Every structure is written in structure tokens, then in C-alpha cells.
Amino acid sequence: MKTFHKLYRVSRIWILLLIVLTLPYWIPNNYYLQVANLGMIFSILTLSLNILAGYTGLFSVGFIAFYGIGAYTSAIVVTRLGWSVWVGFILAGVVSSLFSFLLGLPTMRLRGMYFAVATLAFGEIMYQVFLNWTSITGGTKGIKGVPSPEFFGISLRPYSKYFYLILAVLVIVILLTRNLINSRTGRAMLAIRENDIAAEAMGVDVPKFKMIAFLIATFFAGVAGALYGHEVRYVSPESFVNAESAAVLAMMVVGGIGSIPGSILGGFILTMLPEYLRFLGNIRLVIYGAAIVAIIIFAPKGLGGLIEWIDGFLSGTLKLGTHKKSTEKVEGENGHS
Amino acid sequence: MNFFLQQLIQGISMGALYGLIAIGYVLIYNAWGVLNFAQGDMVMIGAFAILIAHVYMGLPLLIAFPIAIIMCCIIGFLVEISAFRPLIDANNTRRLIATIGVGIFLRNLVRVIFGADPYPFPSIFGNTAVNIGELKIIPQNIWNTVIGFGLVILLSIFLKQTHIGKSMRATAQDREAARLMGINVKKNMSITFIISSALGGFAGMLICPVFFVIPTLGTLMGNKGFAGALLGGITSNPGSMIGGISLGILESFGAGYFSSSVQAGIAYAVLFLVLIFLPAGLLGKKESRKV
Amino acid sequence: MVILETKGIGIHFGGLKAVSNVDFSVEEGSISAIIGPNGAGKTTLFNLIAGFYTPTEGTVYFKGKDITKMKTFERTYMGLARTFQNINLFRELSVMDNVLLGLHTKTKCDPISSMLNLPNKLREERESRKKVMETLEFLNLAHYVNEKAGSLAYGLQKNLEIARAIVSHPSVLLLDEPASGLNTNDLDTLSQGIVAIRNSGITVVLIEHKMDVVMSISDKIAVLNFGQKIADGNPGEICCNPEVIDAYLGKDE
Amino acid sequence: EGEPLKIGVYGPLSGDAAMVGQTMVEGIKLATKQINEAGGIDGRMIELVIEDDEQSPKVAVSAVNKLVYDDKVMAVIGTVNSSCTLASMEVTWDAEVPHITPISSGASITNVGNPWIARIQASDLLQAGAIARYIVDDLGIKKIACMYQSDDYGTGAMEVIVKVLKDEYGIELVANEAFEPSALDMTPQLLSVQKSGAEALIMWNMYQQGALIAKQARDLGLKIPLLGGGGLTNKKLYELAGDAAVGIINSQTFFADKTKATPSAAAFIDAFEKEYGKLPDSNNAMAYDAMMVMAEGLKYAAPEFKNTKIMEGIKAVKDLPLATGTISMSPNGDANRDILIIRLTEGGKYELAK
Amino acid sequence: MPILERMSNNMLKLENVFVNYANIQVLHGINIEVKAGEIVTIIGANGAGKSTTLKAISGLIPKTLNSSIKFLDEDITSLQAEKVVERGISLSPEGRRIFPDLTVTENLEMGAYLRAKDKEGVKNDMKEVFTMFPRLEERKKQSGKTLSGGEQQMLAIARALMAKPKLLMLDEPSTGLAPLIVKDIFEIIKQVNKKGTTVLLVEQNAKIALSVADRGYVLKNGNIVMEDTGKNLLKNELIRAAYLGESTYKEKKA
Numbered sequence A: 001m002k003t004f005h006k007l008y009r010v011s012r013i014w015i016l017l018l019i020v021l022t023l024p025y026w027i028p029n030n031y032y033l034q035v036a037n038l039g040m041i042f043s044i045l046t047l048s049l050n051i052l053a054g055y056t057g058l059f060s061v062g063f064i065a066f067y068g069i070g071a072y073t074s075a076i077v078v079t080r081l082g083w084s085v086w087v088g089f090i091l092a093g094v095v096s097s098l099f100s101f102l103l104g105l106p107t108m109r110l111r112g113m114y115f116a117v118a119t120l121a122f123g124e125i126m127y128q129v130f131l132n133w134t135s136i137t138g139g140t141k142g143i144k145g146v147p148s149p150e151f152f153g154i155s156l157r158p159y160s161k162y163f164y165l166i167l168a169v170l171v172i173v174i175l176l177t178r179n180l181i182n183s184r185t186g187r188a189m190l191a192i193r194e195n196d197i198a199a200e201a202m203g204v205d206v207p208k209f210k211m212i213a214f215l216i217a218t219f220f221a222g223v224a225g226a227l228y229g230h231e232v233r234y235v236s237p238e239s240f241v242n243a244e245s246a247a248v249l250a251m252m253v254v255g256g257i258g259s260i261p262g263s264i265l266g267g268f269i270l271t272m273l274p275e276y277l278r279f280l281g282n283i284r285l286v287i288y289g290a291a292i293v294a295i296i297i298f299a300p301k302g303l304g305g306l307i308e309w310i311d312g313f314l315s316g317t318l319k320l321g322t323h324k325k326s327t328e329k330v331e332g333e334n335g336h337s
Numbered sequence B: 001m002n003f004f005l006q007q008l009i010q011g012i013s014m015g016a017l018y019g020l021i022a023i024g025y026v027l028i029y030n031a032w033g034v035l036n037f038a039q040g041d042m043v044m045i046g047a048f049a050i051l052i053a054h055v056y057m058g059l060p061l062l063i064a065f066p067i068a069i070i071m072c073c074i075i076g077f078l079v080e081i082s083a084f085r086p087l088i089d090a091n092n093t094r095r096l097i098a099t100i101g102v103g104i105f106l107r108n109l110v111r112v113i114f115g116a117d118p119y120p121f122p123s124i125f126g127n128t129a130v131n132i133g134e135l136k137i138i139p140q141n142i143w144n145t146v147i148g149f150g151l152v153i154l155l156s157i158f159l160k161q162t163h164i165g166k167s168m169r170a171t172a173q174d175r176e177a178a179r180l181m182g183i184n185v186k187k188n189m190s191i192t193f194i195i196s197s198a199l200g201g202f203a204g205m206l207i208c209p210v211f212f213v214i215p216t217l218g219t220l221m222g223n224k225g226f227a228g229a230l231l232g233g234i235t236s237n238p239g240s241m242i243g244g245i246s247l248g249i250l251e252s253f254g255a256g257y258f259s260s261s262v263q264a265g266i267a268y269a270v271l272f273l274v275l276i277f278l279p280a281g282l283l284g285k286k287e288s289r290k291v
Numbered sequence C: 001m002v003i004l005e006t007k008g009i010g011i012h013f014g015g016l017k018a019v020s021n022v023d024f025s026v027e028e029g030s031i032s033a034i035i036g037p038n039g040a041g042k043t044t045l046f047n048l049i050a051g052f053y054t055p056t057e058g059t060v061y062f063k064g065k066d067i068t069k070m071k072t073f074e075r076t077y078m079g080l081a082r083t084f085q086n087i088n089l090f091r092e093l094s095v096m097d098n099v100l101l102g103l104h105t106k107t108k109c110d111p112i113s114s115m116l117n118l119p120n121k122l123r124e125e126r127e128s129r130k131k132v133m134e135t136l137e138f139l140n141l142a143h144y145v146n147e148k149a150g151s152l153a154y155g156l157q158k159n160l161e162i163a164r165a166i167v168s169h170p171s172v173l174l175l176d177e178p179a180s181g182l183n184t185n186d187l188d189t190l191s192q193g194i195v196a197i198r199n200s201g202i203t204v205v206l207i208e209h210k211m212d213v214v215m216s217i218s219d220k221i222a223v224l225n226f227g228q229k230i231a232d233g234n235p236g237e238i239c240c241n242p243e244v245i246d247a248y249l250g251k252d253e
Numbered sequence D: 001e002g003e004p005l006k007i008g009v010y011g012p013l014s015g016d017a018a019m020v021g022q023t024m025v026e027g028i029k030l031a032t033k034q035i036n037e038a039g040g041i042d043g044r045m046i047e048l049v050i051e052d053d054e055q056s057p058k059v060a061v062s063a064v065n066k067l068v069y070d071d072k073v074m075a076v077i078g079t080v081n082s083s084c085t086l087a088s089m090e091v092t093w094d095a096e097v098p099h100i101t102p103i104s105s106g107a108s109i110t111n112v113g114n115p116w117i118a119r120i121q122a123s124d125l126l127q128a129g130a131i132a133r134y135i136v137d138d139l140g141i142k143k144i145a146c147m148y149q150s151d152d153y154g155t156g157a158m159e160v161i162v163k164v165l166k167d168e169y170g171i172e173l174v175a176n177e178a179f180e181p182s183a184l185d186m187t188p189q190l191l192s193v194q195k196s197g198a199e200a201l202i203m204w205n206m207y208q209q210g211a212l213i214a215k216q217a218r219d220l221g222l223k224i225p226l227l228g229g230g231g232l233t234n235k236k237l238y239e240l241a242g243d244a245a246v247g248i249i250n251s252q253t254f255f256a257d258k259t260k261a262t263p264s265a266a267a268f269i270d271a272f273e274k275e276y277g278k279l280p281d282s283n284n285a286m287a288y289d290a291m292m293v294m295a296e297g298l299k300y301a302a303p304e305f306k307n308t309k310i311m312e313g314i315k316a317v318k319d320l321p322l323a324t325g326t327i328s329m330s331p332n333g334d335a336n337r338d339i340l341i342i343r344l345t346e347g348g349k350y351e352l353a354k
Numbered sequence E: 001m002p003i004l005e006r007m008s009n010n011m012l013k014l015e016n017v018f019v020n021y022a023n024i025q026v027l028h029g030i031n032i033e034v035k036a037g038e039i040v041t042i043i044g045a046n047g048a049g050k051s052t053t054l055k056a057i058s059g060l061i062p063k064t065l066n067s068s069i070k071f072l073d074e075d076i077t078s079l080q081a082e083k084v085v086e087r088g089i090s091l092s093p094e095g096r097r098i099f100p101d102l103t104v105t106e107n108l109e110m111g112a113y114l115r116a117k118d119k120e121g122v123k124n125d126m127k128e129v130f131t132m133f134p135r136l137e138e139r140k141k142q143s144g145k146t147l148s149g150g151e152q153q154m155l156a157i158a159r160a161l162m163a164k165p166k167l168l169m170l171d172e173p174s175t176g177l178a179p180l181i182v183k184d185i186f187e188i189i190k191q192v193n194k195k196g197t198t199v200l201l202v203e204q205n206a207k208i209a210l211s212v213a214d215r216g217y218v219l220k221n222g223n224i225v226m227e228d229t230g231k232n233l234l235k236n237e238l239i240r241a242a243y244l245g246e247s248t249y250k251e252k253k254a
């Protein structure tokens, strides 16, 4: 049994990597591939919301706006100015962060529900901007013909190639998020979530660190938006309605608040669920709603908690009664030194 | 001037409706600590309940109304025990998302049963506008305003003065301590949800002659009520009415005097500004902190 | 040398003068205590010093600087640390993380190198964790390093708050009732601990109702009643001051 | 007997436009039934695979991806909302799958140079222009107001109306008001229209909003002619607004009146009535025609059914008598269209206004 | 109540009570008895499980295995907290747990939640409580969270008294109180007890607790290690050394 645990611990990351990297060859066709791509894009988006809401406790109910800003930014600079798609990706993150900076200036001192609603209002306003600022956003007609990126002359247009691009971004975002959380900045964010009064007493400049979380989260969200725009190659306001913000929130909670594997799973599964339930027709959205409630009731730590539990079980580190997160940290520390 | 007054009247009567919906949010927020994103869908359920009672079952309005209210209460109760009660000790985030899930569920369930298309509903208070000078006032609007205000006053009294009202507030502040007082937290929860479902449903019944009965009614009116509740300061009952009416007037003037293409945007822009300059809304209490 | 001083400080809540016109000064390297009946304004005075409240009158000086208008976190950066009367831990975080947060002002790794795991971050993390373990050992908490702070018994939580406050080695430590909830038998250990903290170079200001602790370790005691300072002096002077006995101590049986 | 020919169909089967989506499916199913009963194409039956797009471009893309890659359909018919068609036709373009949109009217669909798309619906360019001209030429009204829903459909048409009135008649709108597609309260906009002294109101929106506008305008005592586009055509318009809707005039490609219909249209009306027990509306008809045009493409490509051949066949359709007229496809994918102007009368019946 | 009956009436009986927190066992089968009219105290070091014991009785946390808690001969082991209160047990919890946004008066009204019908009685009791804690009367319109620590503690005790319980459980009532008030509090406890309320008391200040208690239990690492009358425990050398911290303090003073 011990050797099994050991074997599992050593090999789990490689097995996972192998499966993920060869996924496009397992997936039966482009349709499933496209759904998988969309799922990964939403994983990135969920992960970034998690930085803001899960780790810093800043609930945002208008998060989709930043995804939209990213999608539009990249689409605009690439189609109108003819810039490289890669520049578009970066700019998508930067512009999205810029907006969050402007939004953050007045809203960083709002707490709880009030911040959430301010972002909701922002989301609605941005939707109106996408819709009505016709000269820039194309208004209701949107922006057509958004090109796919090229990589050393290879077009990433086929879903199977685009898959690797999204995967790479996802992996980078995962690593960055993980490192962030196990750092001074990340702890300051957690502290704000837990108890902002005590955080202040620890010397945490609360508005500043909220802002940092906001900037990082929206940067990733912007990049996710650009990934979306260049995949579907058509950007229009309907993709960024506020109902989508609620969907991303649901992905985060169903996945497990503050859990990285959870965010990935939540984004992925809640994107795929309605697709795979297609055969059920109209009833599928009823089931989707019920499934969200059921997961929240029966899996308090979300799907991520489940995964962590299984992982703990297989690797033999599942100590009854110890707090999972903290044990992870000590291991992590050993790993670094 | 006439145009101004007409827009004002329109704004107030829509606003009274928003206010009525907003109270439902306030009630649950006070008792439960989260916004109930399914509250708007109770408005929709109310509209369908009265549709069933009056149009399908053919009951006269005076009987159909109470029956529809009872239907709303039952549905509210069922939702509460199946989706919200198991989460009684869960943190706010999980409960918030559960309300989103419930909203999706209800909306689509109704859509599966009734289809996505609107149903007409006969006018309750008559169609002929009352003329005051050159102003035209639709009876429905007068009634909406009167009933809205009446309910807000009743509810405020209920929460401020009655025992159960206070215990609901206590429950929201500290569930465990509330149980130690002998407060039956579960029963309180149910009562809160039943009242708020009835209120939401009631709003739905009042608007269906004007706006038809349609599954998406909830999303739209829910958003307005929610914005109204926040404008008023989310914890305050009279505030919800004031917030709702402000929103109604703003929308109406926004469309009338600015560009109607940004009607929805204007409402949210104002909500945004209010949050920034009056973080606790129009009537909400400023949070004092003590360590 | 005076390290911390308030001059004519006061705050009103509505009509209530929770603290008014209090002059209070602390010598560097000393243990000072503030005592007084419940609701006398002791915690409020701490809040004024630490920047949680803005005074309606008066000035606060710290290390010779007027800090009245400074934000709380800036005061922490200057070396002012505190514990809370009603425990204010990060309940869902581990003991380790709680104390690591105490080092916030002493670390400086920026978000970018944090995300990229640059060597400066890794070094800082390693050193921080070492320091935390030392502090936890000093306060007998090392055993609980991976527990969630919220799941510790009340007394341990009080200790953890102290650990979190001293790990950064502040210049002045404000302790609000460190002994409340502690076993009578542990009071002594606490007293010794506070003395050790002082000996390590941290000036201590203490609010406490347990007279055993106050009288045995304080160099100076200030007494508040109804928001005003009614006496100050060394323990010997205070314990036989009739006004203090009347308002606060009661007659020894 | 060969394998069945799989044709993908997608439309808004849930969401606000669900009624139109279902209408579309009805028309397509009827056509399919007739084709199959007549022996199919080259002896092979047509089989439909139907998906929901929820009126969302994101979901539409997934739906078409599923049809194309998972169900491996030969060609695709759909959808209603122009934004969904625009997003999802990228997929068929990419996969080189013939695609006909029966109902989307957005002007830009056929002008982006996508060789794989064809359309039965009359572009908004035609419909909105026809209504604008009708008001000035036939009704003789010059004080005109416009209300439109703020999406492709409404905005696109509004732009055409403004341009036609200005360029051809030198007329400026006296009021021009937008509203959210989901809006329920139209009063603020209607009050502005009332204030402007307009003598006619063009509204470019779907039938639900049409009913709301008609009803609320009546309540406000605004008694001017209401006109609009094809989106208004639905029996629900009258059901919802009742008498307030009587007199509404709108543009159309099809009119279910057997007495005036061409033989092919009359045949369709008969068949439809027999199948569904009700009169077809224009969306039924356009969807039916879309399937019929698709069948032409298939016949042309038989027996190999190569994609390029099918598309060639679709575009080669010429003078084909169908439900919505005698159809000829143009190289850019649009069908030739005659715009009819119809009026809603007492009891919910339509009559030809022009 | 006649003395004899008081002492023999078994009011509360814990048998074999086990409690787990997320897989850590905290109570390992403890047995405690409280007779009607008694003041019983539980003393023990930090983390021994005292608060856990009170929470287990009040129904806030589930018990495992074949734990049994009987109150007035009724099995209340798996009763919900609000039902336990109905039976007549009320707890002033650790950490005070004041309703932060209710006023002092409203907090007290919540204490009397189950006596809502008895309007007169509640009014009178409110007056009585205010005479016990004049500070609270001064602060009566202030919201709970703005009270000072000690004021909150008084409110928590007062709130528990408002329930007029048969069994009053106090978790460290002297926490954060000024020395003068500490004396008052224990006076109040004695008074309340004289009027017929049975008291189960958890205290860090073991000396004072044992001096008012009829009997005491010593809890160590989740086990009851000693049980005796208050007087005897006070005299016990082991107890003096371990929980009263006597010797050291005296030495220093000298």
C-alpha cells in the first residue's frame, strides 16, 4: 500500500500531463474539442474570479465585463489596427486591468454586497457600452472576422491546435495563481477575506491589496476573453450579458471556493454539462439549475474538495482531522528549499 | 410640463412596483444575510399562479387572488425546504449561488411547462385611463402605487415591532446564538421565505395585465427590484420603496430626456454613483465598527 | 525616553464621551498598564492609538512623530502592534498563515516575483517560516502549526494573537486583556512571557483586569474611569489610591 | 436504398424567441416530410438533427459544431437571430458545410464574403426600406417616429429607415427611440413619441414587444398607425394585444391568403393546414422554402453529395416556385424577394395592404 | 424547595458523552450529574473541553457513540438547540455572542424569546436585570457591537437570565469583567440559585468558582479526572497547584 501511495505521488503529475496533452487525439471530433476549448477558457475565467472572490473575498457579480473587455480589445486592435494577435492577447489583459483600476479607485472601499453590486452595475454599463458605442465595438453587429493566431507560421485555427494554446495559458495561470497564494501578497489577500480589521492591524494596506487582486484577476479574465474572441472569431455583446457573470460565479462555487483544481473543474464541467445534456432538450436547463443547488448542498467544498480528498486518499496523505490546506503548505515549503 | 408630469407619474407607478419587488429582497437579506437571486422568479411564479387560477381554472379574480397567493406560498416553502434549508449553516457564498441555481431551475421549469411565449392576461382594474387635465393616469398605476406603499408600511411594522420580526433579524446576525435563545431558526426561515414569496408573487400578479405572463418576467423585474433594494440600502424596508421609486423615475426621465437607448444603462449608472457616494444606499445605516 | 504619547486625546460617540482629554505616555522598554472599570474607555484608547478611530480631540505621538492622521496599517509599519479584546484571528487560515501575516510589514516581496517564484521570494518565504516557528515555539504553539486558527480553544487563540503580534518584533505592543480566558494557573506563565517580550526589546502596553498580572509586572499604571484618567503611577501607588479602590479595585477581603 | 441524408437544424427552442424557433422547425419538418414522401433525393431519405441555440451566439456555435462534427450532417439550416447566425456561420464556413438561414434578416450576413451561406429571408435592407417608402408614398405621412429594439435586428433596420427617408425624401424622423429587447415598459419611449407629434410610428422588433407597444400606446391615447417588420408576424401578436393590435402594418415575404396566392403558395398553405391544423405564418413559409432550396442543392449534387456541389446547386436555384414566391438565388447567397405589406384586421386576420 | 428534595432530584445527567470535531475526539465519554438546586462547576485547563461540554448539553454540537444526556429524566441527547432551550436550559456562551446589530433591550428580549406571551413577566425581569447591571440600563439603546467587552459580557449573562431557565449554564462569566464586577457576578449567581435556578458553571477563575459551587468536576484532556464538593476541591493540594496557581503568586508577593 505504501509503495502504491509513493508511486502515485511521484507519477500523478506526469499521468495527468500525459492525458491532457494527448487529449485532442482522444476527443472524438471537433465538436467535443470546441466544447473542451470553451471549458478551458471558462476554467481560466473561473480561476481569475477565484483570485478576486475566493481568495480576497471580493464578490463580483459583473465579472463577465472584463472578459468582454478583453475579447473586444484584442478583436479591435487585431482587425482595425492590424496588430499581431499575440499583442492582442497581452493588450486584452492590460486594458482589462486598466478598466479594473479605474473601477477600483472608487469601489475598493465598498464592502461585501455593496462591492458586488457596484460591479454588477459596472457589468450592465459595459454591456451598454459594447452595444451602443458602435464606432468602436461595431454595436449590435459586433466584430466579424477576428483572425486566429499563428505560431511560427502554423495557423492555430483548427480547434486541435488552438487547444494547446488555451492549455498553455491555463497552465501558466494555474502556476501563477498557486505561487501567488503561497506568498506575502496572497496571504494579505486571504487576510482581507477573513478579517479586514485584523488585516489592517497586521500592516496590510487593505485597499491596495484589494486593488492588486483586482488587477491580477482582471488581467487573466481579459486574456481569457481574447482567447474566446479568437476562437469563435466573432465578438458581439450577447456573449457578455450579466447572466454569464452569474454562471461564472456558479462555476467557482460549484468547483469550490478558493480551490485551484476546483475552479478548473467548475469552469470545465459547468460549461460541458449543458452541452452534454443536449439530448434532453429543454429540460436540460432545469437539470442544470438543480445540479448547481445539489452540488452546493452535497459537496460543501465543491468538486475541488472532492478531488483533493481523492488525491489525498490515493497519495496516502489524507490524515483524518488535519486541515488540508495547511498541510499542503508545509509540503510546498519543503519542496522549495 | 405635461410631458414632465406624465413621465413622473409613469416613473412613480413603475417605481412602486420595483419597490414592492425590492421588499422581498430586503426581507430575505435581513433574515438570511444574502441577496436572493431567485426572488425575481417568484414574481414570475406569481404571474403564472394567477394565470392558472383566473384564466385556466376560470375562478373570479376575488377568489383567484388568494388562491394564487397560496400557490406562491407553497412553492416558496417547497423551494425553501428543499434548496435553502440544507444550507442553513453554510456560508453566504454558497447560499448566494444556491439562489442563482434555484432561479435557473424555476425559470426553465416554467418554460418547459408553459413554453417560452407570453400569455395575455385581462386587465384587473380596467383599461380606461383617468384624465386629469391633459394627464392620463392608468388605474393600474394608481393601484400599484397604493398597494405597494401599503405593503411596505405593514411589513415595516411587522419587522420592527413584532417578536418574530426581531427574531428574524437576530437569526441573520448570529444563527447559533439565535438557537440558544430558543428561536426556531428553521421555522423562521420558512416564514421569511413564505412571506417574501407571497410578496414577490403579489407583485407578479399586479403586473401581468400590463406586461403579460412570460417566464422571463422574473429576470427582468427581479433585476429592477434588486437595484431598487440596493438604492434604498438593502436593509431598510422603507428604503426599498424609496429606492424602487427613485429607480422608476430615473428610468422614465432617462428615456424621456436623454437617449432611450441607454435607459437601462442610466439606471445602473445611478446605482453605481449612489454606491460610491452613499455606500450604504439612500436609507441604509452606515456601518460603525468596533474592535 | 517616551516612545508613545497621547496629548489631550478624546473621542465622542454621539453624546457619549468614551474617552476625553487623556494624557498618556509610555517609556521605551517599559511595561505600562491601563486599568479601569468596564466601559471606562480603555479599549477605545487603544483604538485611538492604533488608528482604528479618529480622535475628536488631541494628538498621538509615536517615536516622536505626530501620527494622529496616519492610517492603521501605516502605524503598524512604524512598529506598533496590537492584540484585540474580542479575538480577531483569521479563523479559516492555519496557525502558520496567521503568524506569517504578522510578518507582513517585515517582508517586501512584490506580486510579480511572488507569482513567478523568483529566488527573492523563495528566500523570503523560507526565512519567514523559520521565524514563525521560533515564535510559535516561544509561545508553546508549535504543536498546532497546521491547525485552523478558528478550531483552537479560546486560550490558545489568545496566545496565537500574541504570537502574531510579536513575530515582527514591533517597537510597541498593545495587549488588550491577554489574560482573559486564561486559566489562573497559566497567568504566571503569561506574566513571565510578557516580561520576556519586554526584555527582548519590545515596549508593552497592557489592558488587564487580572490584578495579579498587572501588579506583578507593570512599571507604570494608568487608571481610566468614565473616559478620563483618574490616576497614574507605579503599582504601589495605584493599589492604595483611594479613588482607584473605590472605582475599580474594591476593598481586599 | 442509401443511407439517409443528414441535415442539421438549429434555432432558438428556448429563450425569448422560442416561438419563432419552433415555427421554423415546423416549416422545415413539413418540407422534409414532403420530400421524403416523394421518394427522397436520389432514393435517399432526409433525416433532420435538431439543436437548440438558446438565442445565444456562444451556444449557437456549440450547436453548429455538434451538428457538423458530431452528427456529421451534410448541410445546415438555421437560425433566427442574426447575431447567432453571424457567430455560427463561421463554423460552417470553416468546415465548408452548406448553410441556409431561413429567418435571419441582418443585412451583414450575406455581405462578408462567406461562400457557404444562403438566405431565404428578405434582408432588412429590403424590408425596412419598403415600410419607410410605404408610409410616405401610400399613407402620405411625413412626421414619422421610430422605435427599435437595441440589437442587430432593430438597429440595422433603423439605420436603413433613417437613410431611406433622408436620401429619398429628405425627411428626418421626429423621434427615434431604442429599447432593450427584453424591455416590458415602453411608456417612456411612447411618451416621447407622443410629444414629438408623430403621425406614424415604425417599430422594429419582435411580436412580444409589438404587442406591448400596441397595448401601452392605446392606454396612453396614442392613436397613430403602427408599422413594422417581419418580426411582428405571429399569431401571438393579436392574442396578446387584442384590439390594440388591429391595424398594425408590417412587411412580409409571405401571406397566407389562398385566394391571392400563387399555386405553389396555395399548395403549401393547404399542406400546412392539413399537417398542423392552423394557418402558416411567414416564418413557417420561409423555413419550408429553406428546406426546399436545400433539397435543390442536394439534387444537384447527387449522387456524390459533395459539399461544393450542394452549395453550387443552392446558388443555381432559379425561378423555383415555392411558398414565399418564385425564388432565384443570387451569387452572394440572398434570394430575390418581393416585399408584401400586410395589415392586421379584426379577429386577428391579415389582409394585404399593398 | 425543601433541602432534601433539592439534593436528591437529578436534574441533568451526562453519561458516557463523546464529542468529535471533524474526526478529532474532544470528549472521551464523560459523566456529569447536576442535581436540582445545585451550583456545579467544571474546571480545567485551556482546551480541556469545558466549552465543548456545555455546547454538547445545549444541543449545538452532535454527540457520538452511545452518549446519553438526560434532563429531568427526559433524554435530550439528540434534541436540537432550540428545543433544549424550551426544556429550560439556557447558556451564556463563550465569546458572548451578542447580537451585534440589535440594541441592548432587543438582545434582552431575544433572551426571553420563548416567554413572549408573558409580557408582564418579561417587563419585570427586564427591570430586575437592569438593577443587577445598571450599566446596561445606561446603554439600553446602544447596539450590541458598540458595547465594551465587559458590557457585552454582562449583557450575555443578563440575556441568559431573561430566559428564566431551570438550569443556567455559564461559560466563563467573569471573562473581561473588572474585579468589582466579578464579585457582583458571583453574588448574582448565588442569588439566582437561591431563588431556585440550578447553575452549571465553567470558570477559569477556579478559586472563586469552587468557593460558590456545591460541587465541582475537574476536566482534563476530555476526561473527568476528579469530582468532589467545592470545599474539598478547594482544599485539595493537587488542585491548588494545578488550577489555583496559588503558591507561585504568594511566593512572589512575599
Ligand SMILES: Nc1ncnc2c1ncn2[C@@H]1O[C@H](COP(=O)(O)OP(=O)(O)OP(=O)(O)O)[C@@H](O)[C@H]1O
Residues within 6 Å of the ligand: B288, B289, B290, C013, C016, C018, C036, C037, C038, C039, C040, C041, C042, C043, C044, C045, C085, E139, E142, E146, E147, E148, E149, E150, E151, E176
Ligand atoms: N462605536 C461606539 N459607539 C457608541 N459607544 C461606544 C462605541 N465604542 C465604545 N463605546 C462606548 O464607550 C465606552 C468605552 O468602551 P471601551 O470598549 O473603551 O471600554 P473598556 O474600558 O475597554 O471596557 P472593558 O473593560 O469592558 O473592555 C463604553 O461604554 C462603550 O459602550
Ligand SMILES: Nc1ncnc2c1ncn2[C@@H]1O[C@H](COP(=O)(O)OP(=O)(O)OP(=O)(O)O)[C@@H](O)[C@H]1O
Residues within 6 Å of the ligand: C150, C151, C152, C153, C154, C155, C156, C181, E021, E022, E024, E026, E044, E045, E046, E047, E048, E049, E050, E051, E052, E053, E094
Ligand atoms: N470547531 C472546532 N473544530 C475543531 N476542534 C475544536 C473546535 N472547537 C474546539 N476544538 C478543540 O476541542 C478542544 C476543546 O475545546 P474547548 O473549547 O471545549 O476547550 P475549553 O476547555 O473550553 O478551553 P478554554 O478554557 O480555552 O475555553 C480543543 O483542543 C480545541 O482545539
Ligand SMILES: CC(C)C[C@H](N)C(=O)O
Residues within 6 Å of the ligand: D020, D080, D081, D082, D083, D103, D104, D105, D106, D152, D153, D230, D231
Ligand atoms: C424577422 C426576425 C425573426 C429576424 C430576427 N430577429 C433577426 O435577428 O434577424
Ligand SMILES: [Mg+2]
Residues within 6 Å of the ligand: C042, C043, C044, C085, E148, E149, E150
Ligand atoms: Mg475593553
Ligand SMILES: [Mg+2]
Residues within 6 Å of the ligand: C153, C154, E050, E051, E052, E094
Ligand atoms: Mg472554553
